[in-house]
Amino acid sequence: xxxxxxxxxxxxxxxxxxxxxxxxxxxxxVVLPTDTVYGIGCDAFDGNAVADVLAAKGRGRDMPPPxxxxxxxxxxGLATQVxxxxxxxxxxxxxxxxxxxxxxxxxxxxxxxxxNGTVALRVPANEIALELLGEIGPMAVxxxxxTGDPAARTVEDAVEMLGDAVSVYLDGGPASDGEAxxxxxxxxxxxxxxxxxxxxxxxxxxxxxxxxxxxxDAQTDDEQTDDEQTDDEQTDADAVDETDAPSAAAPADAPExxxxxxxxxxxxxxxxxxxxxxxxxxxxxxx
Numbered sequence: 073x074x075x076x077x078x079x080x081x082x083x084x085x086x087x088x089x090x091x092x093x094x095x096x097x098x099x100x101x102v103v104l105p106t107d108t109v110y111g112i113g114c115d116a117f118d119g120n121a122v123a124d125v126l127a128a129k130g131r132g133r134d135m136p137p138p139x140x141x142x143x144x145x146x147x148x149g150l151a152t153q154v155x156x157x158x159x160x161x162x163x164x165x166x167x168x169x170x171x172x173x174x175x176x177x178x179x180x181x182x183x184x185x186x187x188n189g190t191v192a193l194r195v196p197a198n199e200i201a202l203e204l205l206g207e208i209g210p211m212a213v214x215x216x217x218x219t220g221d222p223a224a225r226t227v228e229d230a231v232e233m234l235g236d237a238v239s240v241y242l243d244g245g246p247a248s249d250g251e252a253x254x255x256x257x258x259x260x261x262x263x264x265x266x267x268x269x270x271x272x273x274x275x276x277x278x279x280x281x282x283x284x285x286x287x288x289d290a291q292t293d294d295e296q297t298d299d300e301q302t303d304d305e306q307t308d309a310d311a312v313d314e315t316d317a318p319s320a321a322a323p324a325d326a327p328e329x330x331x332x333x334x335x336x337x338x339x340x341x342x343x344x345x346x347x348x349x350x351x352x353x354x355x356x357x358x359x
Contacts, residue, residue, distance in 0.1 A: 076227065076241040079105075079200050088242050089200070093207040095239040101125055103216045103230045104204055105244030106140070107197040108169055108253055108270065110224040112234060113140065113213030119183035122212050126185070128237035130219045136185030137214035138171055138192035142205035147193050150210060152177050157280055158258040164279040167197035169253035169270035184212055190259060200244045225250050 077088025092102045099121045101114050112128060114121035116139045125137060141147060144162040147154065151174035158172055176191040184191070196202065205211060215223035216230040224230035227243040252269035254276065263280065265273060 074231070074236055074238055074241060076231070076243060078243050080243070080245050085200065085203075088240070089203050089207065092204055092240040092242055096121075096204075096208050096211070098239075100239040101128060101237060102204075102240040102242065103224075103227065103234065103238050104201050104213070104242045105198055105227075105247060106201050106213070107167070107248060109247045109250045110216040110227060110230045111140070111201075111213040112216040112230070112238060113137070113211040115208060116184065116210040116212040117180075117182045122182075122184055124237070125212060125214065128234055129214065129217065131214075133185035136187045136192075137212040138194060139184070139210050140194055140196055140201065140205055140213045141210050142195065142202055144195060146195075146210065147172075147174070150177060150180065150191055150193065151175060153259075155258055155261070157263055158256075161256065161258075161263070161276070161279060162195075165271065166195040167202070168195070169197070169251070170194065171253045171255045173255065173257045173259060173266065175259050192255065194253060198244065200242055204242070223250060 075091055077084050077091065079085040079088045092104065095102050096113075096115050099115065099118050101112060101121060101124050103110055103112050105111075112125055114125050116122070122137065126132065126135070139150065141150070144166045147162065153175050158174065161170060161172060171192050171194045173190050173192045176187065176189055178189070196205075216234060217223045218233045221233060222229075224233065225247040226245075227241050230238070231241060252267065254269040254271040255266040256276065257264040257266050263276070265276065
């Protein structure tokens with residue numbers, strides 16, 4: 073028999089988090105709210121529990137679940153060869169609706185499915201989810217629905233689809249508009265957008281744009297006026313020399329935007345709203 077806790081009530085929230093954490097430690101499956109939609113998840117290091125999550129959804133190992141983590145620092149223990157641009161994206165958008173595909177540490181004893189040596193990580197901007205993650209650590213979490221159905225935006229939706237396959241349901245009230253997270257492949261020299269979602273491409277590009285030269289001082293209006301004086305206005309040798317006024321440096325080019333998002337490959341995010349079966353010709357994330 074599944075347990076359900078109304079986590080909008082502070083007293084029940086504490087009981088719910090404790091109950092869900094205990095269930096996860098026992099190798100069971102729970103449903104939790106996120107900043108996008110509801111997710112179904114388990115201990116990321118419990119292969120049997122991960123298999124139960126996939127079975128509850130009616131999905132195979134070729135569609136491994138992403139991993140939700142409590143802080144960006146946790147990513148350092150799960151991923152290797154994290155590029156600088158990925159660090160910038162973490163600093164700018166975590167917690168939030170951004171999933172980053174990174175190379176997984178080969179020493180980790182986990183089995184998420186057919187990941188080709190990668191892991192999709194995200195820090196959700198939801199207090200209930202973060203509390204549970206703080207108790208448990210990394211959790212394999214995917215959208216709380218049966219494959220082919222819309223993702224659950226209320227706990228009632230999740231209960232209707234998943235029933236007793238879930239031990240504990242944490243009710244955090246209606247989810248947001250349910251827009252999927254943006255997914256970025258960070259396994260190469262440059263970021264590749266696998267799916268556009270809550271974060272638009274121009275927002276990603278702006279976050280990756282190099283900072284302007286901090287040593288460069290902008291021209292003042294007076295300096296620009298001096299620069300723009302004509303030869304007729306310069307009456308003698310003591311006139312302002314054009315070279316005295318600094319020139320504005322051209323901003324560095326921003327990363328080339330992705331004009332057509334690549335296919336997602338095997339990864340599916342916790343915030344998938346409508347899931348489609350993976351085509352056999354879909355490329356897997358670059359290992």
